[in-house]
Amino acid sequence: MNAILSLIAVAGLALIAYIGVSAAGLQFLFGVVVPYVALAVFLIGVISRVVKWGRTPVPFRIPTTCGQQQSFPWIKQAKFDNPSTGGGVIVRMLLEVFLFRSLFSNVKFELREGPKLAYSSAKWLWLGGLAFHWTFFIVLIRHLRLFTDPVPGFLKGIEALDGFLQVGIPGIMISGVVLLGAVTYLFLRRVLIPNVRYISLAADYFPLFLIMGVALSGILMRYVLRVDIVGVKKLTMGLMTFSPGLPEGISVVFYIHLFLVSTLFAYIPFSKIMHLGGVFLSPTRNLANNSRMVRHINPWNYPVDVHTYEEYENDFREKMKKAGIPVEKE
Template sequence: MKIINPLLIVLVLIALAYAGVNGAGMTVLFGLAVPYIAFVVFLLGFITKVLNWSRSPVPFRIPTTVGQGKSLPWFKQSKLDNPSGTAGVIGRMALEVLLFRSLFKNTKAEITSGGMLAYGSSKWLWLGGLVFHWSFLLILVRHLRLFLEPVPGLITLLEAGDSMFEMAFLPAFYLTDAAILLSATYLFLRRVVSPQIKYLSLPADYFAILLILAIATTGVLMRYYFRVDVVAIKDLIRGLVTFSFNVPEGIGVIFYIHLFLVSVLAVYFPFSKLMHLGGVFLSPTRNMANNNRAQRHINPWNPDVKIHTYEEYEDEFREKMKESGLPVEKE
């Protein structure tokens, strides 16, 4: 059920857009109103979440430490795995965000045929995740050509690199299209095939992947199979961006389905686990330097405790201590 239900929801969303546009001719609703509302919800939702997280108190210094911390000069510090300053934190964060470094170090535990516990390398999730996120990002950046006129040189360059395997009978084929479909399918199947991962997965895990798969599939269908009027779509998008609302005739329904699914993703995004996009930068275990030995950090919430040091104690009782023969530090 936790797989069927998300699948049904995605299919219903597709059917809604299809029926709305093809049956009821609601192109203004699906082409203008829904994308607008979705964009506003996305923006406000995203900003609110990030602001809330950034306002959350972090009373303890809790960076994840996976190597030798900065210590005496003859101990070699592991600068990336246990950063003690801002440069190290930025380096570790950049490698995490751009290359998923901690996932690369992922291991799997297995019981061997001889009954032994064995740890092995496990790189498929890292590879699948990395390919998925990078292709998603590159596709989004390539989409800017639909929003910008003239198209910036950098985007044309990216398109040229992405479509190096051009075939005579097709529009330029993008490597990232194949990459996102393959990697998202792998990420989905991983949660279906492995009983352990299936047990851990929630409907929301399947929904996010299925929705993104549906967006990529409709995009690919639109580009290579149904062929839509991209000039008319650019007109519509220009209308959206310049607030001069205009829905040109003759845009295929597949475009409205694609756009509707993207709108649903946008609305869903700020309230879902997909917010790890913004959250990773606000994670105290990742964005703090481990300088606990060099600097004393005091929890600002600590109550103001009145302390009585040994020196003060001795000052107070020195004479009495001497009289009863107790040793004192100061005469």
């Protein structure tokens, strides 16, 4: 049900762009206003979300410890899975951000004869996630060719590597195909595995369908419906130089693609995709496990009113004497 609702929502978005451009002639709205608004919402939204997280105190060390912590010198420490220094944390974060270290673990649980709980290796989510994120990144970088003039030289190298199969005209880009495949896998995983389906919400399906829609419309534009690329670049360059113009003859698929991308960007600060900033700010990953070496003081500690025994005795000395209670000072 969640999946169907999300699918309907994404299809509705595409339909809005289609009707808006081809029937109502709202090219300016969908080609200029919406992208600008989406970019502003994205930037301001991400900043305010990160600042909000930054203002939340994390008084104690709460890293997830995935290995032996620092102990006696003759016990081998898992330096990156249970870091106790800043350097270790940096390596741990790099492994997490670039290679998704935390997914590369034994995540499959089974009850076997006995009954015995067994953990085993299941790297499909790790592999699918890695393929998805990296190809998405490469596709994003490749789009810089539409946003820069002259195009920086390194993009030529990326395109040459990405399209080195030289299949078809225009050449197939491996990243585009893998991206669509990976996002499809991540979707099927949610639908076909019962316990994953059980915890999947509309907020999980919606971004998947949205990215699927973006990738599909992009692939359609490049290989099938053939959008006028020079016209498209004229529009994007107009946006980037703040002199927006609407070149004639850009097909409606482009506007659908642009609207879905704008929706995705504007949606990021309010959704799970905020993990792009959150991964850096997650205290279970970015803190060193050094509770035994460093004293961490709670930042909101207020001064505690201490009433020492000495003060107590000063207050009640006479009464205590009268009652026959021994006092320390006469």
